Amino acid sequence: AQSVAQPEDQVNVAEGNPLTVKCTYSVSGNPYLFWYVQYPNRGLQFLLKYITGDNLVKGSYGFEAEFNKSQTSFHLKKPSALVSDSALYFCAVRDRQAGTALIFGKGTTLSVSS
Amino acid sequence: GAVVSQHPSRVICKSGTSVKIECRSLDFQATTMFWYRQFPKQSLMLMATSNEGSKATYEQGVEKDKFLINHASLTLSTLTVTSAHPEDSSFYICSAKRTGGVYNEQFFGPGTRLTVL
Numbered sequence: 001a002q003s004v005a006q007p008e009d010q011v012n013v014a015e016g017n018p019l020t021v022k023c024t025y026s027v028s029g030n031p032y033l034f035w036y037v038q039y040p041n042r043g044l045q046f047l048l049k050y051i052t053g054d055n056l057v058k059g060s061y062g063f064e065a066e067f068n069k070s071q072t073s074f075h076l077k078k079p080s081a082l083v084s085d086s087a088l089y090f091c092a093v094r095d096r097q098a099g100t101a102l103i104f105g106k107g108t109t110l111s112v113s114s
Numbered sequence: 115g116a117v118v119s120q121h122p123s124r125v126i127c128k129s130g131t132s133v134k135i136e137c138r139s140l141d142f143q144a145t146t147m148f149w150y151r152q153f154p155k156q157s158l159m160l161m162a163t164s165n166e167g168s169k170a171t172y173e174q175g176v177e178k179d180k181f182l183i184n185h186a187s188l189t190l191s192t193l194t195v196t197s198a199h200p201e202d203s204s205f206y207i208c209s210a211k212r213t214g215g216v217y218n219e220q221f222f223g224p225g226t227r228l229t230v231l
Contacts, residue, residue: 090158102160
């Protein structure tokens with residue numbers, strides 16, 4: 001069975017500092033990996049995805065993530081955090097078969113202080 | 115492009131009534147749509163997979179007679195919460211998989227906040 005783990009409920013970082021939100025996954029085969037962000041009472045906004053190719057994926061709003069197959073990780077990173085980055089972040093995985101749904105991690109709340 | 119809408123965005127109803135939530139793909143066709151449920155400060159839990167023209171596939175523990183799903187066209191799926199109770203209060207989010215799209219990418223709606231009194 002597929003699963004996604006986000007080990008941290010909350011990450012606190014000062015504005016201007018680098019941030020990392022961790023994600024590890026457990027799937028059979030090679031999955032598609034995603035990061036989404038959710039602001040209060042809003043739907044999900046897509047940040048980035050890993051499909052194939054370069055392990056370092058660049059996405060929206062300056063975020064990037066590195067796919068590490070040996071560690072089965074897909075950590076989200078940003079070199080310099082902004083207060084406006086404060087939100088709930090979800091890592092998700094999907095099987096490469098067509099028609100399958102995304103499986104989400106529990107989410108990590110990012111809090112950026114000024 | 116690739117916009118998914120949900121209607122209503124927020125609904126308050128009395129216990130025992132039924133509520134219908136619509137999910138529309140506005141500028142693409144979606145053979146498959148997914149319905150998720152999110153409790154406060156928790157993750158999205160997949161409820162069911164909705165396929166156009168066929169019966170929905172429900173996840174374990176989701177009552178199909180309570181959460182009726184209809185995917186009547188390539189751009190519309192509906193979720194009806196029948197005989198709603200306060201424990202059904204939640205944030206319901208749909209996503210649509212673009213037919214023939216690159217890597218079968220999914221696009222999410224903005225969500226519907228259901229409050230059952």
